Amino acid sequence: MTSSPLTLPATGSGAVDDRHLSADLAMDAVTLRVGDLELMSSYYENALALAPIEEKARVGGEVHRVLGRGGVPFVRLVATPGLPAVDPGQAGLFHTAFLFEGQAALAATVQRAAQDPRSRFAGTGDHLVSEAFYFADPEGNGIELYWDRPRDQWTWVNGEVAMDTLFIDPNKYLGEHLTEEAQADPGIHPGIVGHVHLQVGDVESARKFYIDTLGFETTVGNHPGALFAAAGGYHHHVAMNTWNSRGAGPRAAGLGLADVAITLPARADLDALTGRLKKAGIDFGDEGRSVSVRDPWGTPVTLSLPGTSTEELLAR
Numbered sequence: 001m002t003s004s005p006l007t008l009p010a011t012g013s014g015a016v017d018d019r020h021l022s023a024d025l026a027m028d029a030v031t032l033r034v035g036d037l038e039l040m041s042s043y044y045e046n047a048l049a050l051a052p053i054e055e056k057a058r059v060g061g062e063v064h065r066v067l068g069r070g071g072v073p074f075v076r077l078v079a080t081p082g083l084p085a086v087d088p089g090q091a092g093l094f095h096t097a098f099l100f101e102g103q104a105a106l107a108a109t110v111q112r113a114a115q116d117p118r119s120r121f122a123g124t125g126d127h128l129v130s131e132a133f134y135f136a137d138p139e140g141n142g143i144e145l146y147w148d149r150p151r152d153q154w155t156w157v158n159g160e161v162a163m164d165t166l167f168i169d170p171n172k173y174l175g176e177h178l179t180e181e182a183q184a185d186p187g188i189h190p191g192i193v194g195h196v197h198l199q200v201g202d203v204e205s206a207r208k209f210y211i212d213t214l215g216f217e218t219t220v221g222n223h224p225g226a227l228f229a230a231a232g233g234y235h236h237h238v239a240m241n242t243w244n245s246r247g248a249g250p251r252a253a254g255l256g257l258a259d260v261a262i263t264l265p266a267r268a269d270l271d272a273l274t275g276r277l278k279k280a281g282i283d284f285g286d287e288g289r290s291v292s293v294r295d296p297w298g299t300p301v302t303l304s305l306p307g308t309s310t311e312e313l314l315a316r
Contacts (some may be wrong), residue, residue: 016268018275021215023232025269027193028261028304029066029073030096032141035255037079039118041065043138047116048098048109048145049187050074070190074098076259084254086140091199091248091297093257094241095134095142099194106131106147107174108182108189113145114170124168129154129161129235131168139255146194154235161219161235163228195230196260197239198299201248203227205296206240213280214293214301215273237262251298262303273303 016022034040044050050067057063068074075096086092100106110133113119122134122142132146155162182189200206206227210216216229219236226241238260242248264270270291277284277293284293290304 016266016272017215018272019215020217021231021262021273022265022269024265025231025237026263027195027237028263029068029076030093030193030196030257030261031076031078031259032093032139033080033083033255033258034077034139035081035083035085036139037063037065037077039138040077041067043116043118044075044077047113047119047135047137048074048143049112049185051187069187072190072192074191074193078258080255084252086256087252087254088140088244089248090254091201091245091251092299093141094197094199094239094244095144096193097132097144097146097195097197098191100145100147100191101189103131103147103177104179104182105186105189105191106133106145107177108179108186109145109191110170111174111178111183112186113143124170124173126166126168127163127235128166129163131173133168133170141256142197144197148194148235151233159218160221161228163220163223163235195234195237195239197241198257198260198295199245199248200240200242200295201245201297203240203242209282209295210238210240213276213282215276248297257299259300259302262301263306264303265306267305270303270305 044067050069053066053068053071053073055063055065063079065077066073100109113135114121118138120136122136125132130146130148132144135143137143211218211229216231216238219230220228225243226239228236228239230237273291274284274286282293284291290302292300292302294300
């Protein structure tokens, strides 16, 4: 049995907005630098039911491996042994959030992750717009597994979406939503990278970069020490917080987040982005099908056109 890739609803008109990112953008595979490629590959395959999609060895011995579901990349692992471990107080990744099509698919993946002894369970959250479960992988990278409630159940007030963090009893949730079919083979159920949550040094600098320059729109702007932003009326494609990293400066070389990837629908969207970057005086790389830039803490962000091949992903 195969499933079609999960996608968020397209809500844009196709017109390019010079101030904002396209409503039809999508988050792409997150890149992680890892110290033990085989350990990390095994973890994502077993705990999250991902499958290897492609692998490439670069000159010098660096190995890149892409894993996902149904041919859709979820994560790219780059073997870089010898780098310092993930620093929880440094700017970088808070978690990568993997979105599933329904509660049964979510429950089956949560069960797999919880049963893997290498997982570190980090809690649950009913966020009103979604239901989420949190883990950390063996090298300390945060993971969110979640399902969205239908958009007509979300509440918006003055342009911001109502969100909260209410406790979900994991055992009760599995009892209510886990099905034999999903439990037997979680990997057949599609998923995507729904959002990426980052650690930053200060929220105001994050606002200037991710909203004023990149062009995301604020969806929650009054949460203490955090900022949530999206395109197209989603609850958030990116979030930035200072809960562990307040005052952090530029990132030092180390394991963990190496790239946040975003797909934009057309070259005109990339052109509008480069115009905003030039106006802000921010250096960027433009390779025709993609634009690469670094946030104020040195976290790379790559925005690409649709149809970027796994080979192109591996070549970044």
